Amino acid sequence: MALIHAARSRVSAFSGGKASMPYVLLAPGLIFLFTFFILPIANLAQTSTQTPIAGGDTGEYEQTFHFANYVNAFLDNKEQFGRSFLYATLATVLALAIAYPLAYAIALKSGKFKNFLLVLVVAPFFTSFLLRTIAWKQILGEGGFVVPTLRGLHIIGEQTSLTASAVAVVAGMTYNFLPFMTLPLYASLERIDPRTLEASGDLYANGITTFRKVTLPLSMPGVVAGTLLTFIPAAGDYVNAAILGNPNTKMIGNVIDSSFFKIVDYPTAAALSFTLMIAILILVTIYIRKSGTDELV
Amino acid sequence: MKQLADAPIPTLPINARISRWFGRNLIRIYAVFGFTYLFIPVLYTFIFSFNDGGKSNLVWKGFTTANWQNPCGAPEVCTALGNSIKIGLLATTFSTILGTGIAFAIGRYNFKGRSSTNLLIFLPMATPEIVLGASLLSLFLVFQINPGFWPTVIAHVMFCISFVVVTVKARIASLDPRLEQAAMDLYANEFETFRRVTLPLVAPGIAGAALLAFSLSFDDFIITNFNSGTLSTFPKFVYVSATRGIPPQANVIGSSMFFLALIIVVVGQFVGNKRKPH
Numbered sequence: 001m002a003l004i005h006a007a008r009s010r011v012s013a014f015s016g017g018k019a020s021m022p023y024v025l026l027a028p029g030l031i032f033l034f035t036f037f038i039l040p041i042a043n044l045a046q047t048s049t050q051t052p053i054a055g056g057d058t059g060e061y062e063q064t065f066h067f068a069n070y071v072n073a074f075l076d077n078k079e080q081f082g083r084s085f086l087y088a089t090l091a092t093v094l095a096l097a098i099a100y101p102l103a104y105a106i107a108l109k110s111g112k113f114k115n116f117l118l119v120l121v122v123a124p125f126f127t128s129f130l131l132r133t134i135a136w137k138q139i140l141g142e143g144g145f146v147v148p149t150l151r152g153l154h155i156i157g158e159q160t161s162l163t164a165s166a167v168a169v170v171a172g173m174t175y176n177f178l179p180f181m182t183l184p185l186y187a188s189l190e191r192i193d194p195r196t197l198e199a200s201g202d203l204y205a206n207g208i209t210t211f212r213k214v215t216l217p218l219s220m221p222g223v224v225a226g227t228l229l230t231f232i233p234a235a236g237d238y239v240n241a242a243i244l245g246n247p248n249t250k251m252i253g254n255v256i257d258s259s260f261f262k263i264v265d266y267p268t269a270a271a272l273s274f275t276l277m278i279a280i281l282i283l284v285t286i287y288i289r290k291s292g293t294d295e296l297v
Numbered sequence: 298m299k300q301l302a303d304a305p306i307p308t309l310p311i312n313a314r315i316s317r318w319f320g321r322n323l324i325r326i327y328a329v330f331g332f333t334y335l336f337i338p339v340l341y342t343f344i345f346s347f348n349d350g351g352k353s354n355l356v357w358k359g360f361t362t363a364n365w366q367n368p369c370g371a372p373e374v375c376t377a378l379g380n381s382i383k384i385g386l387l388a389t390t391f392s393t394i395l396g397t398g399i400a401f402a403i404g405r406y407n408f409k410g411r412s413s414t415n416l417l418i419f420l421p422m423a424t425p426e427i428v429l430g431a432s433l434l435s436l437f438l439v440f441q442i443n444p445g446f447w448p449t450v451i452a453h454v455m456f457c458i459s460f461v462v463v464t465v466k467a468r469i470a471s472l473d474p475r476l477e478q479a480a481m482d483l484y485a486n487e488f489e490t491f492r493r494v495t496l497p498l499v500a501p502g503i504a505g506a507a508l509l510a511f512s513l514s515f516d517d518f519i520i521t522n523f524n525s526g527t528l529s530t531f532p533k534f535v536y537v538s539a540t541r542g543i544p545p546q547a548n549v550i551g552s553s554m555f556f557l558a559l560i561i562v563v564v565g566q567f568v569g570n571k572r573k574p575h
Binding site: 019021022023024025028030031032033036037038039040041043044047098101102104105106107108110115117119120121122123124125126127128130132133134135136137138143148175178179203228229232233235236237238239243253256260262266269270273274276277280281284 | 324325327328331333334335336337339341342345355356394395396398399401402405406408411414418419421422423424425426427428429431432433435436438439451452454455458462470472512516518519522523531532535536539543547548551552554555556557561563566575
C-alpha cells in the first residue's frame with residue numbers, strides 16, 4: 001500500500017504535482033502582461049474614438065465614440081499605410097533571399113566553424129542598430145566614397161543619390177532585420193538530418209529537385225518564423241524612413257510618431273496604431289493558416 | 298565497382314574545373330558576401346571610432362586613440378550609456394524571472410487556459426513596437442505617471458517577457474524527462490529534483506534568454522522614445538545627435554559592446570564545452 005502510494009505520488013509529482021502550481025508560476029508574469037500590455041491596448045482603443053474638448057487645451061480629449069476618427073485617419077494616411085506594407089513586404093522578400101543561402105551555408109556547409117559563424121550573425125546586433133543605420137547613411141551619402149566612385153565610373157548619374165530614397169529605406173530595413181530572418185532559418189535547417197538529403201540523392205533526385213522536394217519543405221517552419229519576425233517590426237518601423245528616407249518615403253510609423261509628439265493628436269495616433277495592429281494580426285493569422293505551421297502560437 | 302575506381306580519372310579542361318569549383322563553393326562564396334554586407338557598417342563604426350573629428354564625426358580628419366582612452370570625453374554619451382545599462386539590467390532581471398515562471402508552467406503542466414496563455418505570449422511579439430510604445434504611454438498619461446526611468450523599465454520588461462518565455466520553453470521541451478524520473482526514483486523530492494536536476498539542465502536556456510533580453514533592452518529605441526520622457530539612453534542619444542553629428546565616443550561604445558558580446562559568447566562556449574559530461 002505504501003509502495004503504491006509512493007509510486008502514485010511520484011507519478012503525480014511529474015504530471016503536475018499540486019494543481020495550483022502552474023497558476024502560482026504563471027500569476028506574476030500574466031498579471032504584469034495584463035497590466036502593461038492588455039490594459040494599454042484597451043486604453044488605446046478607448047482613446048481612438050475621442051474628440052477634442054471644446055475650448056480645451058491642446059492634448060485634452062473627451063470620449064464621444066467618434067468612430068469617424070478611424071475613417072479620417074485611414075483616408076488621410078492611406079498612402080503611408082500602403083507604403084508601410086509595400087516596404088515591409090519588399091524588405092522581407094529581400095531578407096529571405098539573402099538569409100536563406102547564408103543560413104544554409106552555416107547549417108550545412110561550415111563544418112567546425114558552425115558555432116563561430118552563428119555568433120557572427122548575431123554579433124552586429126551589439127553595435128547599436130542606430131549606429132549601423134547611420135553608418136550606412138554616411139557610407140552611401142554624398143560625403144562617402146561610394147557615390148563619387150560610382151559617378152566616376154558613370155554607373156550612376158551626377159544627380160542620382162543613394163540615400164534619401166525609397167531604395168535606401170528598403171535596403172536599410174533589409175539590413176536591420178537580416179539576423180531576425182537568419183536565426184530561425186538556421187534553426188530549422190540545422191535540424192535536418194543529412195541522411196534525408198543523401199536518401200534523396202540515392203533516389204536519383206538532382207540537387208535542385210532535392211532542394212525543392214526535401215530541404216525547402218523541411219525548412220518551412222524557419223521560413224514562416226523568419227518572415228514574421230522581419231515583416232512585423234518592418235511594417236511598424238519609422239527609424240529607417242527617418243534616417244535613410246525623404247519626405248516622400250514616410251511610413252505609417254512616422255505618422256504615428258509625429259501625431260503623438262508633434263501634433264499631440266492622441267486619438268489619431270491611437271486610431272492609426274490600432275488599425276496597424278489589427279491589419280498585421282489579420283495578415284499574420286492568414287499567413288500562419290496558409291503555411292500550415294502553428295508551431296509559433 | 299572496383300573497375301570503376303581503378304579507371305583513370307579523366308582530367309577536365311581547366312575552365313571546366315574552375316566552373317566546377319565555383320559550382321561546389323557557390324554557397325560558401327555567397328556566405329562570404331552575406332557576412333561582408335552584415336559587417337560593413339560595424340567596420341565603419343569601428344574605423345570612425347579612431348577619427349580625430351571632435352564633436353562631429355562625419356568626415357575623416359586623422360587617426361587618434363584619444364576617443365578610446367577617454368570614452369567619457371563627450372559626457373552625455375556616458376550618462377546615456379549608464380542609463381541604458383541600468384535599465385537593461387533591471388529589465389533583464391524582472392523579465393527573466395517572470396518569463397521563466399511562465400515557461401515552466403507552459404512547458405511542464407497541463408492546465409486550463411494553456412492555449413490562451415500561449416496566445417497572450419505571442420501577441421506582444423506580433424505587435425509592432427510603435428503600437429506597444431504608444432499604447433503604454435497613453436496608459437501612463439491617463440494615470441498621470443510621468444514618462445522616465447521606471448516607465449521605461451516597465452516597458453522593457455513587458456516586451457522582453459515573451460522572448461524569455463519562448464527561449465526557456467524551447468530548452469525545457471528539449472529535456473529528457475527520464476532524468477527527472479531517475480532523480481525521483483532515487484528518493485529526491487519534488488523540490489530537490491527541481492533544484493539539483495531540472496534547474497541546472499534548464500540554466501543554459503535561462504542564461505541565453507537573459508542575454509537576449511539585455512540586448513533587446515539595450516538596443517531598443519522606439520518603445521524607449523515613447524516612455525522615457527527627457528531621460529537619455531544610448532540609442533536615444535545616437536538618434537538625437539545624428540543630425541548634428543555623433544561624437545566618435547559613441548562609436549567607441551558601440552564597438553566595445555560588439556567586442557564584449559563576442560568575448561562573452563566565446564567564453565560561454567568554452568565553459569559550456571568544458572562542463573559537458575563524457
